[in-house]
Amino acid sequence: MSQSRISRLMAVALAVAAVAAPITAGAPADAATAKPNVVVIMVDDMNVSALPYLPGVRSLLADQGTSFDNSVVSYSLCCPSRGTFLTGQYAHNHGVLGNAPPDGGYAKLRAEQTLPVWLGQAGYNTAHVGKFLNGYGTANPTQVPPGWGEWYGSVDPSTYSMWGYTLNENGSLRTYGSPAVEDPALYQTDVYANKAVDYINRKAPAGQPFFLSFAPLAPHGERAVNGVDLSERNPRPAPRHRGDLDAVTVPKPPNYDEVDVSDKPAAVRNRPRITPAAEQRIEARLKGRLESLLAVDEAVTRIISTLRTTGELDNTVIMFTSDNGWMQGEHRIPSGKIVPYEESLRVPLIIRGPGLPVGKRVTTIAANIDLAPTILDIADATAALPMDGRSLLPIANDPGSFARGIVIETGPKQNGAWYTGLRAPRWTYVEHSTGERELYDLQQDPFQLTSVHNDPRYAATQQALANQLATLRTCSGDPCRQWTPVPGPRL
Numbered sequence: 001m002s003q004s005r006i007s008r009l010m011a012v013a014l015a016v017a018a019v020a021a022p023i024t025a026g027a028p029a030d031a032a033t034a035k036p037n038v039v040v041i042m043v044d045d046m047n048v049s050a051l052p053y054l055p056g057v058r059s060l061l062a063d064q065g066t067s068f069d070n071s072v073v074s075y076s077l078c079c080p081s082r083g084t085f086l087t088g089q090y091a092h093n094h095g096v097l098g099n100a101p102p103d104g105g106y107a108k109l110r111a112e113q114t115l116p117v118w119l120g121q122a123g124y125n126t127a128h129v130g131k132f133l134n135g136y137g138t139a140n141p142t143q144v145p146p147g148w149g150e151w152y153g154s155v156d157p158s159t160y161s162m163w164g165y166t167l168n169e170n171g172s173l174r175t176y177g178s179p180a181v182e183d184p185a186l187y188q189t190d191v192y193a194n195k196a197v198d199y200i201n202r203k204a205p206a207g208q209p210f211f212l213s214f215a216p217l218a219p220h221g222e223r224a225v226n227g228v229d230l231s232e233r234n235p236r237p238a239p240r241h242r243g244d245l246d247a248v249t250v251p252k253p254p255n256y257d258e259v260d261v262s263d264k265p266a267a268v269r270n271r272p273r274i275t276p277a278a279e280q281r282i283e284a285r286l287k288g289r290l291e292s293l294l295a296v297d298e299a300v301t302r303i304i305s306t307l308r309t310t311g312e313l314d315n316t317v318i319m320f321t322s323d324n325g326w327m328q329g330e331h332r333i334p335s336g337k338i339v340p341y342e343e344s345l346r347v348p349l350i351i352r353g354p355g356l357p358v359g360k361r362v363t364t365i366a367a368n369i370d371l372a373p374t375i376l377d378i379a380d381a382t383a384a385l386p387m388d389g390r391s392l393l394p395i396a397n398d399p400g401s402f403a404r405g406i407v408i409e410t411g412p413k414q415n416g417a418w419y420t421g422l423r424a425p426r427w428t429y430v431e432h433s434t435g436e437r438e439l440y441d442l443q444q445d446p447f448q449l450t451s452v453h454n455d456p457r458y459a460a461t462q463q464a465l466a467n468q469l470a471t472l473r474t475c476s477g478d479p480c481r482q483w484t485p486v487p488g489p490r491l
Contacts, residue, residue, distance in 0.1 A: 035123070035209040036354055037316040038375050039303060042085065042213070043296055044078065044131060044220035045289075045337065046322035049251060051348050053290050056301040061320050063359055065352025066396045068366040072345045072423050074407055076324040076337045078220075079104050079134040081368055085323070086114040088372030088387040090407055093476050096133070103413040105135035113385050115372050116147030119211045122381035125149050125203055129195045130215030131159050142171050152195050160223040162188045162236050162292075180227035187238045189216045189292070193299035197306045204310035209379070214303070216296050219289035219326075232284055237291030245290045250283045255330045255341075255447040263451040264331065265436040267417070268339075271332040282329050289326075317353030317378050319371065331448070340408055340421055340430045340438065341448055353378075356396055364399040365425060366392055367406045369480070386477030405483045407472050420473045422465055427486060429465040439465070441489070457489040 051058065073081050075091045083089075083096035086109070091097050098104030116126040127150035137143070137155030144151040151170050158165040164179035165188055177186035196214045203210045221234045233242065250256075257274040274282070300320065307313040325344045327333040337344045349366055355378070369389030376383055377391035395402050404425070411418025411433060421430035421438075428448065430438040439453040439462050452458045464486045472480060 034207070034315055035380060036378055037204070037209050037211070037307075037312055038119075038124075038378060039212045039214065039307075039316060039318045040085075040371070040375070041296075041300060041303070041318070041320045042082070042215050043293070043320075043322045044215070044217055045324060045326045046219055046293065046348065047325040047328075047343050048346050048348055049343075050219065050290060050293060053245065054293060054297040054300075056297040056304075057320055057348075057350065060301060060304045061318060061350045061352045065318070065350055065358065066356045066360045066362060068349040068351075068362050068364075068392070068396075070363050070425070071321070071347055071349035071366040072406055072408070073324050073347055073368045075409055076339070076344045077410070078323050079106070080410075081323040082133050083109050084368045085371050086116075087385060088115075088369055088376075088383060088389050089385065090369060090388050090475070090480065091409060092407075092412075092474060093386075093388060097411060097413045098415065099134040101135075103415055106133040107135065107139065109133055111145045111147075114145075114147060115375060116145075116211065116213075118147075118376060118381050118383050119379055120147050120149065122379050123208060124379060124381075125206075125208055125210040126213075127151070127199050127203075127210065128153055128213040128215070129199070130154060130192045130213075131217055132215070137166075137168060141166070141173055142168055144168065144171055150199060152192075154217070157223055159217060160220070161225060161228075162217070162222060164225070179225040182236065182239055184239045187295065189218055189295040189299060190238065192216055193295075193302055196299070197302055200303065200306045200310060200312070204307065204312040211375070211379070214299070216299065218292035218296050221285070221288075230288075233288035233291065234285055235288050235292045237288060238295045241291045241294040243291075244294060245287055248283075248287055248290060250279060250286060250329060253330065253447055255449055257329055258331045258449065260449075261332060263438075263453075265432055265434065265438065268331055268333070274329055274332060274334060278334055279329070282334050285335065286328060315354065317351065317356070317375075319375075320348060320350045321368070321371070322347040323368075338410060340419060340423075340428060342428075342442075342446070345408060345423060351392065351396070355393055360396065362396055362399045364395050364402050365404045365406055365423070366395065369406070388475065388477065388480040390481050403483050403485055404481075405468065405472070405486075407469075407475070407480070409473070420469065422469050422472065424465070424483075424486060426488075427461070427465060429462065429469065431466070431469065437462075452489075455489070457491055460487050461489055 079099045080091040087094045096108040129152045141155045155166040161179045163177040166175045324337045373387045374392045409420040419432045428440040437453040438451045440448045
């Protein structure tokens with residue numbers, strides 16, 4: 001984004017704000033020309049079905065910004081997805097192809113070529129609070145990754161405990177409580193929120209823009225630790241929220257405990273039906289997941305309030321999203337992600353700030369490969385690597401002009417089976433390393449109940465998707481953004 005474009009966007013935003021309310025005391029004098037601040041709130045393992053339980057996110061972000069209702073991740077797993085956020089690249093380019101060696105983990109990330117480095121070069125203060133890539137801190141717990149001006153990163157494996165976690169605070173380690181002692185003052189999400197609010201209070205009055213990455217663990221499950229009972233709630237919510245959603249029951253869309261999985265790959269066909277006992281476990285986990293998000297919702301409210309109080313809200317772009325979705329009984333899969341199904345691939349994505357329409361819902365596909373290009377566009381910064389995604393600003397303002405298809409992948413990799421495929425507006429097409437195929441017509445079958453890969457009426461559709469995948473599965477940069485419309489079935 002050029003400086004002139006930033007100025008125009010800011011001028012419009014400030015003019016609207018001036019009509020609605022008087023100028024906030026303490027607002028930067030040069031706000032009309034200042035680069036916007038950027039705050040990214042990335043939760044962990046949140047599917048789109050959890051969004052109704054976050055009233056603060058909906059009222060303060062969705063109602064005041066743009067919701068991308070067809071947002072997906074290209075690799076539905078924590079570490080590869082976060083690698084994509086930091087690079088704007090597919091996993092087959094950034095090289096983080098799993099959560100652990102030899103295919104993935106933090107050590108696989110080329111950290112010197114990531115978003116905070118490029119933003120720092122463009123004049124931004126940068127800070128990270130919370131979870132980073134899987135495996136961070138296991139080799140060198142006091143390491144601060146390149147590009148981060150302030151660092152409050154959780155050290156693995158303690159990341160996965162709501163109490164008793166260790167943070168690397170700018171090179172010094174600090175442990176907060178004990179896993180078995182549920183001290184309300186040390187609940188992980190709240191401590192992270194305190195640090196985020198403190199950072200904004202210290203940086204917002206200054207003339208230099210800031211980039212804040214806020215990464216709560218919730219609603220990801222906790223690790224098993226002696227003395228910690230996770231049978232009723234995993235993860236454990238803040239004590240003040242325990243029981244708030246006890247009336248929640250497992251949602252049962254048409255693909256829940258799918259009756260006929262004969263069209264699915266063997267990994268799904270071989271799964272048993274969901275028993276009453278299994279459903280009880282899914283429900284218990286669901287209650288913990290949703291209740292843990294209540295503290296995240298409060299953190300979002302505090303962050304917005306702090307930005308408003310410091311006079312920076314109108315000059316800040318705020319993104320809310322998740323690294324991947326989550327299965328909870330669909331297609332007989334009681335928990336997890338990675339699979340190429342909508343509950344695993346789709347994530348919330350809401351962006352509020354200057355240049356974004358207010359209260360708008362966009363159905364054009366967005367993806368995590370777009371996060372870094374969008375932030376760089378907002379910041380008028382330049383990446384040192386080819387971007388596979390594109391800025392979402394033009395899509396938000398003119399969604400009908402962008403036809404897209406997104407690569408979905410979990411390989412190639414050394415360990416285990418993997419797949420590569422495409423998620424297009426109407427289609428999900430998957431080629432598994434086992435030789436199996438899946439093809440879903442999302443227009444006719446949004447719950448992916450019937451793969452039509454063997455249906456002769458869809459032969460031309462499948463061939464067109466396979467041809468595009470042959471190119472896109474190894475694409476880099478501009479070729480990743482090319483898309484040719486796919487013909488429908490011959491009915």
